[in-house]
Amino acid sequence: MKTETPDASEAGEVDWSAALDRALAGERLSLEDACALEDAPLTRLGEVADELRRRRAGDTVTFIKDRNVNYTNVCDTYCSFCAFYRKPGHEEGYVLSRDELYGKIQETVDAGGVQILMQGGVHPDLDLEWFESMLRDVKDRFDVHMHAFSPEEINDLARKEDLSYREVLRRLEDAGLDSIPGGGGEILVDRVRDTISPLKVSKREWLDVMEAAHDVGLSTTATMMYGTVESWRERMQHLMELRELQDSTGGFMAFICWDFQPGDTPLADRIDDRGPAAEDYLRTLAASRLVLDNFRNMQSSWVTQGPKVGQMALAFGANDMGSTMMEENVVAEAGADYRMTEDEIVSLIEDAGRPAAMRNQRYDAVKRY
């Protein structure tokens, strides 16, 4: 079993060099170690993250062919960093009809896609039966993996139906839900959440939904959206929360981080310039690889960072390129609109000197290049 290093209060200030040494020695990093990584030279931090990636996940870089489908953009949660939602009653609000939904899934399947990543909007009028019937209708027609509904949506259904998270999740699983994306994680520190998304699930609720999902047998991913009002320490606290839950359930399949895309959002004017975004991204990703010692898979977020930085991420701890993203509405609304085909993703991976493989949702390689 790995050992916990002492708190800074007991051991004095941790310097970044000691933290890197501990990580390389296979020791678990404390919060103080993780905080020290903010000052580590980026190249040294990257080298350690790359070595830990190699030990935990090997050299192959995977990706999946899937499509993002947003079944509605109507939402009454009003997060200040979100450019995607429309208030209930807004003329641009939509709920996809079955025919529209089937059309998008058929296109995905025709293009070789194996997974639908489906999320809202938290629509005030959609109840649990609506979600159950949608999942059943999709599964009756298509052999696709449904990776759907963030903790925010699960929490909303539990509240509307007066059911526990486990009861909601079991019913959705019975109807065809296969796994859950980790959307809405943002930063798992309530000071930050209360500032940027006061109506959204609390840290405890987000973790409780994930724990319940793992408990009923649904794997999930874990995310971090940074770059709003949080400190580096709060980013590291977020990682500690994920690591602790992963210790107890083992249900997180992957970790994905990206920075706030200001675009046309209410929060944009309230955020100070944080300096070079690429450096901040690579530092945050690499630190995540060091801290999350119980996660095998880390995705490169090329959709928000662009293909070049997405490729550099492969040298800073990432072992997965996410998906070909046939459709991405949420970050596109905020201004990030990068797209790559299967061939482009494979070239990017191979140009980085790494073998490429297409994977399924369990991160098993299903096609090598």
Ligand code: SF4
């Ligand atoms: S981030 Fe999600 S929950 Fe928040 S306003 Fe946008 S759609 Fe709604």
